[in-house]
Amino acid sequence: MRGVLLLLLVLFAFVAVACRRPAVAPPEPPPTVTVKKTEVDWKAQLSDEAFHVLREKGTEAPFSGKYHDDHAPGTYVCGGCGAKLFSSDHKFDSGTGWPSFYQPIDDKAIAYHEDTTFGMTRTEVMCARCGGHLGHVFDDGPKPTGKRYCINSVALNKK
Numbered sequence: 481m482r483g484v485l486l487l488l489l490v491l492f493a494f495v496a497v498a499c500r501r502p503a504v505a506p507p508e509p510p511p512t513v514t515v516k517k518t519e520v521d522w523k524a525q526l527s528d529e530a531f532h533v534l535r536e537k538g539t540e541a542p543f544s545g546k547y548h549d550d551h552a553p554g555t556y557v558c559g560g561c562g563a564k565l566f567s568s569d570h571k572f573d574s575g576t577g578w579p580s581f582y583q584p585i586d587d588k589a590i591a592y593h594e595d596t597t598f599g600m601t602r603t604e605v606m607c608a609r610c611g612g613h614l615g616h617v618f619d620d621g622p623k624p625t626g627k628r629y630c631i632n633s634v635a636l637n638k639k
């Protein structure tokens with residue numbers, strides 16, 4: 481009996497150690513990322529707001545950004561690396577206060593990641609080239625895709 485208890489104790493200790501993880505795991509960059517910079521370099525390049533959103537996965541306040549009410553034609557590029565991400569052709573007025581698109585300009589331009597923060601399960605949208613956080617995609621968008629890419633203005637520039 482003591483042997484069994486001892487065995488269980490050892491097993492428990494092993495599992496406890498094996499399952500231990502750092503409190504905050506460093507975010508894994510998407511495998512497509514080719515533009516790699518240190519956080520110090522990103523900080524030097526970006527505004528404080530853009531750094532917070534792109535590199536720290538922050539969210540700008542709704543109706544605060546430069547593109548939520550923008551209707552002029554053009555191409556929206558990554559605020560971090562300049563990759564082409566979205567087109568005004570696919571932009572729609574979601575009423576959410578964030579620029580919204582029903583599809584990216586190219587499927588390969590975007591990387592996706594399941595985001596379980598804040599007690600929700602959402603699909604995070606990132607720039608596939610630099611890994612910059614852009615926003616999230618939801619399934620309540622308009623036709624033809626039914627998707628709503630909810631993107632932070634500060635993560636974008638326009639060409």
Ligand code: FE
Binds near residue numbers: 559561563
């Ligand atoms: Fe990028």
